Amino acid sequence: MPLPSPAPREPLHRRAIDIRGYRREDGLFDVEAHLVDTKSYPFVNDDRGTIEPGKALHGMWLRLTLREDMEIVACEAASDFTPYAVCPQAAPNFARLAGLRIGPGFNRAVQERVGGVEGCTHLREVLGQMATVAFQTLYPIRARREREEVARIMAAGGAAERRRPAMLGSCLAYAADSPVAQARWPWLKEEAGSGQG
Structure with missing residues (x-):
């Protein structure tokens, strides 16, 4: 059921976020996000001049490569469109997320490694959603392994925790x-x- 009809309005800003989870041939998993911000009107940007309607203000990519236990093996970021020429310099810092495990304390750990001037607000914001997609991507695999382990313990006459x-x-x-x-x-x-x- 959609939302009720809105009051008359005009569109001003759109943020599109697409996040996908993948199983890799090497046994690892990728969670990849693409964030795009656009406006419905032209506006002047200090570094880029006039940004036309529908042209990306932000166009950013982020990829987490994970083990099944939710440990980040690698993180890659790229910025196709940014409001300032200096912004893409933050992307390499996201490699610092390697070694973190998605779970309790993840957002705090992200802030410690790429918070403030070490990172990019937009890439950091999307990481929380990527963590959720990582759980959704890996849940069936992890749950199946857990069921298999319980069945193995039970078959051996043990009691499953x-x-x-x-x-x-x-x-x-x-x-x-x-x-x-x-x-x-x-x-x-x-x-x-x-x-x-």
Whole structure:
């Protein structure tokens, strides 16, 4: 269902962000983002002169190469369009993200490595969304491996460790008492009944 009809208006600014996840032939994964900002009117820029309607003010690329455990192996950035000639000089600094793991504390670690004058506001902003796409890209692979490991332990007569899913409590659907979460993780009902949940 779309939003209700808006009040009469004119378009002024558009930011398009396209983020895609890939499995590479070498066993690693790429998450790649392309950000483009445009205006609907011409305006004068100090470094570029007049920027015409629909011409990119920002046109930037960012690629994270990851291991299955969400560790960043490499980060590459490129700026096709920027408001100032100096802006592309920030792109090589994003290689400093290699070695970080996407998870708790990721945004803080990004800020420490490429924050402020060491980086680019627009590239940093898109990194949070790229982290989400990395989870979406790798979730089926990681979940399958986890299921296989549990099955292996059970087949050997062991007891599989029951870990709280990271997604639990992250939104309405994954509230511990929601029908979605309880269908996905039936043992939550047992915990709720015993007062451990």
